[in-house]
Amino acid sequence: MTTFPPNSALLIIDVINNFEFEHGKILAKKTLHIVNPLKQLKKYFKKQQLPIIYVNDHYNLWQANLDRIVKSCLNPLSEMILQEIKPDEDDYFLIKPMHSAFYETALNTLLQQLHVNTLVLTGIAGNICVLFTANDAYMRDYQLIIPRDCMASVDDRDQSYALTMMKNVLKAEIIFSNDYIEN
Amino acid sequence: MTTFPPNSALLIIDVINNFEFEHGKILAKKTLHIVNPLKQLKKYFKKQQLPIIYVNDHYNLWQANLDRIVKSCLNPLSEMILQEIKPDEDDYFLIKPMHSAFYETALNTLLQQLHVNTLVLTGIAGNICVLFTANDAYMRDYQLIIPRDCMASVDDRDQSYALTMMKNVLKAEIIFSNDYIEN
Amino acid sequence: MTTFPPNSALLIIDVINNFEFEHGKILAKKTLHIVNPLKQLKKYFKKQQLPIIYVNDHYNLWQANLDRIVKSCLNPLSEMILQEIKPDEDDYFLIKPMHSAFYETALNTLLQQLHVNTLVLTGIAGNICVLFTANDAYMRDYQLIIPRDCMASVDDRDQSYALTMMKNVLKAEIIFSNDYIEN
């Protein structure tokens, strides 16, 4: 049983989502598949008292207001996902204005305060916001671990290429989450 | 009657505050004096349909959650201020991790989306977070207008020097709010 | 004959290079193939009085010193490339600490001063520094044009996927340079 380094944080990107965009239906469906492993991962991080950080689009509210963002995303496509995976009271939650979770957010300062040096990256879409975030994390010198069963993309080839790029260019470790956690 | 330029936004810094720091009592008292002019200013900006943007400390919650931040700040010192001046549903609200409202926040992107080029800076403390924000605004090429009756500092000389610095170094226009708005 | 928009700038990434890394020899060889179209493109931008901006690694000198950087990169692999394509006296030249040309550089401020809204991205490696730069440009709202014959990567599939990603995710226009310039 391998395990996460002691200074890891779990990053969950854009899972508070309305899926109202081209191919949103496909992404919603694929996101449903990652909900369970992601929940297990959250549970594990919580048990280990490691930080869980959501970084999410603000859905044009431009308001740091978790409840309103969740409410504005609620629709038949997102309902089950939101129910299962929305932030708890004690999870960190930041909004981001663009794709990368680092761009114009307090993420880097939060990670430094928490003495995090390893990011376990999850969420959607794998080839867009997760990949942009991985790039920015790499430039800021974080180690990257990508549980491939906790990341979803519209297109399977895009997902696969994003993983390849994270591995080859960003030196990320690509894993399956249940190889790292006790069930 | 002078008036604000058409691409102005009202920035309100750190008024959601628990005043739990050295000289916090003094600052709370001085903040009470700016509540009324600030309310008038908000009313005016709302009538003109100009943006009102709160940027505020997150009080170690690191959670984009307006309600929890307001709640965590509520105490006898802050109560009246919060009642009078807390954000409305349609005001923008961003959290900031450090002093400047630009540092690791989405403020700049929001201002660009709103086509804002002039910032009307208000809030507390005038010689710290408001001044840091003014510096960063100046480096990003925004025009600055400072209604001196809507900004408070613990120490009167610090307040006065901050104003002087904004005027001389940052080319800010220092005004009294009621010279700019109809009562 | 299509042409570049009036507010375009030519960005040339990391061509001042020592190629001293894994597969550096391959990249040097591929870079030789882009030298000629890139020279034509430079000539065209110069004739149109459009800005030409080099953004380049500092080769651990951490010194804003063009001559020393060029000198430190000079070796049999780079010699011909440097001869042909090194910055002229009147080209802009910025050093960057990491992959993206925007990360911790003055590029964004320079582009704003020059009223640039469209970036013509060239250089090496296409799937790394050029792609990272493209991502950051997109988040900052620049239009992107990629002359595919002026960008090189070690691996052809990586090059091709980078182009696909720029097209699909970043809405970049992928072109051949000589469709845009008179020869």
Added chain:
Amino acid sequence: MTTFPPNSALLIIDVINNFEFEHGKILAKKTLHIVNPLKQLKKYFKKQQLPIIYVNDHYNLWQANLDRIVKSCLNPLSEMILQEIKPDEDDYFLIKPMHSAFYETALNTLLQQLHVNTLVLTGIAGNICVLFTANDAYMRDYQLIIPRDCMASVDDRDQSYALTMMKNVLKAEIIFSNDYIEN
């Protein structure tokens, strides 16, 4: 004899200067007074093998080209200063686009690579670029030491207020350089 902490770096702001601005003559004259202590400080840092980092305006060249910047600044006002205090081959040298040495520069990444956590801030103008830099350093969690005899401002009261602000707001240690170095 007090001494600098082991992870200190000497920051020298904007001393490569043409003094061609309002009150430039006054600032040039005051800068002459700091040249000697600053040289001693440089010598001390060099002997201790601690990093010396110049961060400087680019004088609208937008070119990372130390020689051209020095040359463009050379005039009767600056000549003696440049002669005495210009960067050596082995000093770090970064250009900055605006007032703060951190804004759109690689300074933070350089400092992290050098494991610096304490900045000894020097240069001109004390109440503008040095103060802006101090603010940004404080937000990035650096300890600050200000040798007051190595910092110059046009106006003595502005200099004095900048020092007060650094001390009270930014928790900087205000010193005289020769209390810290052996002569």
